[in-house]
Amino acid sequence: MDLSYFPTRHLVGVIGLLLLVPVKAFAGQETDELRQQLKEIRQQMQKLQQNYEKQISTLEQRLNGLESQPVRQAALPAVTTTTVTRNDFKIGLTGLFSAGGSSVDNDALGGLQAGAHDPNQNGFTVQNVELSIGGTVGPYFDAQANIIFQIDSEGETVLELEEAFFTTRSLPWGLQIKGGQFYTEFGRHNKQHPHAWGFVDQPVVLSRFFGGDGLRSQGARVSWLAPTDWYSEVYFGIQNPKGETVTSFLNAPDEEIAGFTLIDRDARDTSDLLYSARWLNGFDLSDTLSMNVGLSGLWGPNASGVTTDTTIYGADLYLKWQPIYSQRGFPFVSWHTEALHRRYEAGDRGNPNRTLLKDWGVFTQALWGFKPGWIAGLRAEYANANGDNGSDVLRDNRKRLSPNLTWQFSEYSKLRLQYNRDWAEHLPEETANSLFLQFEFNLGSHAAHQF
Amino acid sequence: MKKLVPMIVFGTMLFGISLSSQAALKIVATTQDLAAIAKEVGGEHVQVQSLTSGTRDPHFAAAKPSMIRKVFRADLLLLIGADMEIGWLPPLLQSARNVKVLPGNNGHLDVSTGIPLLGKLNVPVSRSMGDVHANGNPHYWLDPRNGVRIAQVIVNRLIMIDPDNKVDYQQQLNDFKTRLEARRAVWQSELRWLKDKPVIAYHRSFIYLANAFGFKIVGEVEPKPGISPSVASLTRLIEQINNNAIELLIIEPFYERRSASYLNEKTGIKVAVLPQSVGAQDDIKTYFDLFDSIVMALNQFKDK
Numbered sequence: 001m002d003l004s005y006f007p008t009r010h011l012v013g014v015i016g017l018l019l020l021v022p023v024k025a026f027a028g029q030e031t032d033e034l035r036q037q038l039k040e041i042r043q044q045m046q047k048l049q050q051n052y053e054k055q056i057s058t059l060e061q062r063l064n065g066l067e068s069q070p071v072r073q074a075a076l077p078a079v080t081t082t083t084v085t086r087n088d089f090k091i092g093l094t095g096l097f098s099a100g101g102s103s104v105d106n107d108a109l110g111g112l113q114a115g116a117h118d119p120n121q122n123g124f125t126v127q128n129v130e131l132s133i134g135g136t137v138g139p140y141f142d143a144q145a146n147i148i149f150q151i152d153s154e155g156e157t158v159l160e161l162e163e164a165f166f167t168t169r170s171l172p173w174g175l176q177i178k179g180g181q182f183y184t185e186f187g188r189h190n191k192q193h194p195h196a197w198g199f200v201d202q203p204v205v206l207s208r209f210f211g212g213d214g215l216r217s218q219g220a221r222v223s224w225l226a227p228t229d230w231y232s233e234v235y236f237g238i239q240n241p242k243g244e245t246v247t248s249f250l251n252a253p254d255e256e257i258a259g260f261t262l263i264d265r266d267a268r269d270t271s272d273l274l275y276s277a278r279w280l281n282g283f284d285l286s287d288t289l290s291m292n293v294g295l296s297g298l299w300g301p302n303a304s305g306v307t308t309d310t311t312i313y314g315a316d317l318y319l320k321w322q323p324i325y326s327q328r329g330f331p332f333v334s335w336h337t338e339a340l341h342r343r344y345e346a347g348d349r350g351n352p353n354r355t356l357l358k359d360w361g362v363f364t365q366a367l368w369g370f371k372p373g374w375i376a377g378l379r380a381e382y383a384n385a386n387g388d389n390g391s392d393v394l395r396d397n398r399k400r401l402s403p404n405l406t407w408q409f410s411e412y413s414k415l416r417l418q419y420n421r422d423w424a425e426h427l428p429e430e431t432a433n434s435l436f437l438q439f440e441f442n443l444g445s446h447a448a449h450q451f
Numbered sequence: 452m453k454k455l456v457p458m459i460v461f462g463t464m465l466f467g468i469s470l471s472s473q474a475a476l477k478i479v480a481t482t483q484d485l486a487a488i489a490k491e492v493g494g495e496h497v498q499v500q501s502l503t504s505g506t507r508d509p510h511f512a513a514a515k516p517s518m519i520r521k522v523f524r525a526d527l528l529l530l531i532g533a534d535m536e537i538g539w540l541p542p543l544l545q546s547a548r549n550v551k552v553l554p555g556n557n558g559h560l561d562v563s564t565g566i567p568l569l570g571k572l573n574v575p576v577s578r579s580m581g582d583v584h585a586n587g588n589p590h591y592w593l594d595p596r597n598g599v600r601i602a603q604v605i606v607n608r609l610i611m612i613d614p615d616n617k618v619d620y621q622q623q624l625n626d627f628k629t630r631l632e633a634r635r636a637v638w639q640s641e642l643r644w645l646k647d648k649p650v651i652a653y654h655r656s657f658i659y660l661a662n663a664f665g666f667k668i669v670g671e672v673e674p675k676p677g678i679s680p681s682v683a684s685l686t687r688l689i690e691q692i693n694n695n696a697i698e699l700l701i702i703e704p705f706y707e708r709r710s711a712s713y714l715n716e717k718t719g720i721k722v723a724v725l726p727q728s729v730g731a732q733d734d735i736k737t738y739f740d741l742f743d744s745i746v747m748a749l750n751q752f753k754d755k
Contacts, residue, residue, distance in 0.1 A: 088541075088554070139555075142545060170550035174523060225523055225548060231516035282516020287504065290515050324504070325705040328677070329511035372679060372707070410678065411538075412578060449538040451513040 089135035092444030094195045096127040100436035102420075104427065106153070111393040112422050112432060116150070116212030117194040118201035119436045126151040127438070128194040130162070141166045146193070162193075163216065174225035183216045185223075185235040185278040186296040187316045187338045190214050196450055198336070198367050198377050199402055200418045200438045205340050205361025205383045208394050209312060211247030215298075217274060231282035241267055241274040241300040248310050248342060249274055249300040258357055258387060258395065260346045262303040274300035290451070292318040305348035314340040320451065329449065330372040337364040359385040359395060375406040377418075389425075396425035412442040476613050479525040479552075481536050482509050483730035484592040485562060485601065487738045489529060491627045492602050493609060496616045502543075505730025508705060510535055510582075510589075514543035522547035525558065527612060529605065532563030533589035557612055565604035566591045569658050581675030593727065594659035595635045598738055602627050634739055639664065641746050644753050649695055651688070651720065653702040653711065656727060660745070669697065672710050680710045692718040699752055703727045721752045 098119035102109045106121045113120040117128045127150075134144030145164040151157055165180030183191045189206060191214075206214070219239030226232040242250040242265075253264040267273055280294040298312040316338040323331065339362040347354035361383030369375045379402040389395040404418035415438070422432040475498040480486035486501035493499065500521050503512045509531065522528060522543060530536055544553060551558035568587025576585040591597045606624040610617045646665040650657075653672045661668045670691055674684035691697070692714065700722045702711050711722045726732050726744050735741050 167545065169545075169548070169553060171548065174548060176548045225519070229520075231520045233519075280516075282519070284515070284517045290517065292516060322507075324506045326507045326511070327705045327707060328508060329513070410578070411582065446534070446537045448542045449511065449513040451515050 090133070090445035092132045092442060092447060094128070094130045094132070094193075094440065094442050094447075096129070096194055096438065096440050098125045098127055098200055098436050098438040099123065100125070100434060102432055102434035104429070104432045104434075108427060108432065109434065110153070111426070112420075112424060112434070113201055114204070114207035114212060114394070115202035118207075118212075119438070121153050127200075130193065130195070132444075136169070137166065140168060140170055142169055143167075160213075162213075174227065176223050176225075177220060178223075179220040181216065181218045182221075183214055184237055184239060184274075184276050184298070185221060186210075186215060186276060186298060186312075187278075187294065187314045187340070188292070188318055188336060189316075189338060195440055195442070195447075198334075198365055198375075198406075199379055199404060200416055200436045201402075201420070203338070203361075203363040203379075204381050204398055204400055205338075205363060208359065208361065208383060209248050209340060209342050211245060211251065213245045215247070216245045217241070217243060219274070221276070231280075233280045235276070235278040235280070237274075237276040239274045239276070241272060246274060246300075248298075248302065248312060248344065250303045253303065257304060257344070258346055258355065258389075258392070259353070260304040263306070265301065265303045265306060267301065272301045274298065288323055289319065289321050291320075292316070292451075302344060302346075304344070304346040305351065305354075307348050308345040310345070311343045312340060314338060328372045330369045330374075332367075332369040334367045335364070336366075338362065355387065357385065357387065357395075359383070361398075373408045375408070377404045377406065378402070379404075391426050393424075393426050398425070399423040411446070414440050416440075476526045476609070477524055478527045478529060479521050480529040481512075481531055481540065482592075482728060484728050484738065484741070485529045485531065485605075487729040487736070487741075488592075488598060488601050488627075489605050491738065492606050492620060492623045494619060494623050496613060496619060497609070501730070505726070505728035505735070506705060508703075509728075510538065512536070512539045514539045514546065518543055519546045522552060523549050525549060525552050527558050527560060527608065528552035529560050529562055531589050531592075532561035533568060533586045533591075534584050535589040557608065560604065560608050562601055562604050563587070563589065563591065565607075566597055566600050569662065570655070581673070582677030588655065588658055590656040590727070591659050592738075593657060594663040595631055595638065595738075595742055596663060597659065598631055599628050602631075630739070634742065638742050638746050642666075642749060645749060648699065649697045651692065651697055651700040651714075653700070653706045656703065657701055657725070660725075669695065672700070672702070672714070685710060685713060688714065689717050692720050699723060701725050701749075704731055723748050723752055725749070 096117070100119045101122050104112070109122065110120050119125040119127060129149040131147045131149070132144070135142070137143050143166040146162040148160040148162045149157065150160065161181060163180070163182050165178050165182040167178045168176050171177065185191065189203060190210060217239040219237060221235055221237030223233055223235040226234065240246070244251055250265050250267070251262070253262050255262050276296070276298050278294060278296040280292060282290065282292045284290050294316045296314040296316070298310070300310055302308045302310040318334070318336045320332060320334040322329070326332070340360065342357070342359040344357040344359070346357050361381070363379060363381040365377065365379035367375050367377045381400040383398045385395040389397070400423070401421045402418055404416055406414055406416040408414040418436045418438070420434040420436070422434070423430060424432070475496055476493070478489050478493060478497050478499045480489055480499065480501050482503055483501040483505040486499045489497060489499045502518050502521060503509045530540060550556065553559055568591060570584070570588035572583065572585050576583055592601065602624055606620045609620045642664045648666045649669040650661065650666050651670045651672065652668045655671055655676045657668060670688060672680050672688065674680060698721060700711055700714060700720050702708070702722060702724055704724050704726060714720050715722050725748050726735055726741060729735050729738060729741050732744060735744050
């Protein structure tokens with residue numbers, strides 16, 4: 001920055017001070033002539049000061065103009081016909097509603113549809129109304145918040161801060177840090193919001209391991225985009241292990257798992273936090289076929305004892321095919337599979353009832369966008385666990401098959417019909433049949449297309 | 452010994468980064484059209500990749516992992532703008548964590564800022580109007596006069612990022628302009644028969660082409676942009692085609708042909724499949740090839 005105008009400014013200051021000296025002081029001793037001269041001098045000085053101030057303010061204006069103007073604009077041709085409105089602040093509201101009926105009553109249906117955003121009662125369900133706000137904070141950060149409004153089965157309105165986090169924009173070496181309250185990087189499905197799901201409900205195994213709301217908590221994660229020839233990204237996260245959205249870890253005191261009453265346990269040191277790692281790889285197998293392969297792990301304390309731990313591993317595979325010619329993103333075929341395994345230490349060492357709970361589950365789902373706006377889907381799921389689990393809603397032998405059909409009216413709304421065939425050991429009738437009709441709308445900013 | 456491994460890894464990374472900074476300027480374009488023009492004016496000083504293929508509708512792309520890699524390594528990102536990439540570029544930029552190509556920096560070039568866009572709306576825009584782009588129609592590369600503007604905008608930015616090669620860029624720009632103007636005269640004369648003819652388009656994507664060659668798009672197969680035709684909307688269109696003796700329907704290769712075939716069956720309207728982008732057909736490799744192919748496709752329907 002050019003500071004050459006500063007001496008001028010000092011000069012003006014001195015002149016200004018001089019002007020403050022009262023002329024009256026001289027008046028008594030000096031003649032009228034002298035007074036006249038002084039008056040003239042004062043007037044001249046005032047003129048001089050005004051001139052200087054004028055010049056300085058013009059200079060300052062020009063300088064400010066130069067600073068605020070992006071340099072690149074100077075070289076661009078002046079295209080006065082274009083008005084570009086740049087506003088990266090985004091706000092959107094998504095509403096997800098469903099109507100459904102099942103061969104089983106509401107209590108049993110609630111057990112089968114354990115996701116908090118699943119349609120879980122005979123009749124109407126407000127699955128998820130989500131307000132999403134996000135944008136760029138400055139040169140260094142982006143931020144986003146997702147706030148959920150829900151009406152539970154008692155008719156009460158629930159307000160929930162689902163996510164609120166910042167992400168860095170300009171770290172070197174392919175690094176990025178995210179901090180706040182956010183979904184843990186584990187597999188492909190856990191991070192997806194209900195309006196991005198291919199089905200009306202979340203997979204059984206995810207409800208079992210991560211609870212109704214998905215695995216999310218407060219903390220930070222760092223990710224690194226590796227300098228490989230294919231897409232390869234590694235995530236490490238540290239989050240609080242406690243709360244109702246950290247199922248399998250320090251959640252829900254007084255609830256039971258396999259006969260153990262969960263205690264109110266706090267994280268005492270850094271080894272008691274929830275650690276997550278994920279390695280995600282992406283390949284273009286051909287012009288029409290892309291693939292994502294990921295491995296994830298979670299390590300943290302659980303509330304069945306004071307020293308007990310939980311470990312969860314998962315593998316995920318996603319394939320998407322789209323022909324060379326496609327209209328509005330159609331046709332396409334996508335195939336998404338995840339397998340998860342949980343090792344849950346139940347009871348402290350020395351506890352005679354101590355046992356090792358092993359749970360596992362897999363879901364595989366295919367979507368076929370057969371013509372613009374129309375998608376047919378099929379999902380198959382299996383979940384099971386070791387030990388005496390036949391009557392445990394969240395650990396019994398469970399299978400589910402779900403065909404569905406989705407019609408997207410436009411980019412901002414859709415209608416979905418889904419049938420669920422359930423086989424569950426804990427049900428007296430062993431099977432259940434359910435049918436759901438789901439409607440979704442999106443208001444506000446254009447939502448991101450999903451790969 | 453324990454420190455050796457991380458040091459080797461770190462050193463390799465540094466080496467890799469220093470290598471990549473010395474290579475040609477890496478340009479990533481969202482479409483093959485922008486990529487083709489960038490190649491023309493960048494010459495040997497640039498290395499150009501396109502994120503989407505000309506066979507697909509660039510509005511409906513999704514942020515694939517392979518795109519993240521490309522944007523991560525780019526020195527300059529060229530985008531169509533005018534909301535064309537709104538569904539996938541923002542999340543892609545967030546994942547790619549390359550500060551150079553973020554909006555506001557020299558490596559981010561929204562080419563639409565240098566183009567007089569058509570179809571701007573001065574009325575309040577509602578989504579009930581379909582996929583309307585309030586900032587203007589983004590298919591501007593389909594006017595060869597805009598090809599010159601695109602090249603100019605790109606060269607201005609190249610000179611800013613890479614001033615050492617200013618002379619080359621300017622020379623390549625002038626060369627491109629000269630060749631394009633010469634070809635444009637040929638295309639103009641070849642398509643003179645089309646002047647002032649009424650034409651039906653499938654989507655609102657050919658208004659620049661119509662503007663360049665003087666034909667008139669009087670209707671669209673889509674009742675509203677992005678909304679699929681219905682029996683009722685097609686019936687209305689048949690009436691319009693018959694009443695006004697419209698002879699030609701133009702459609703991109705990636706759109707469904709059933710509606711067009713149906714209209715052809717009912718009214719005898721001829722259906723011209725026009726490649727809308729570089730890469731839309733295997734033989735369209737340059738911006739010149741694109742208009743050669745369009746002219747050829749249209750000339751099949753010239754009255755003998």
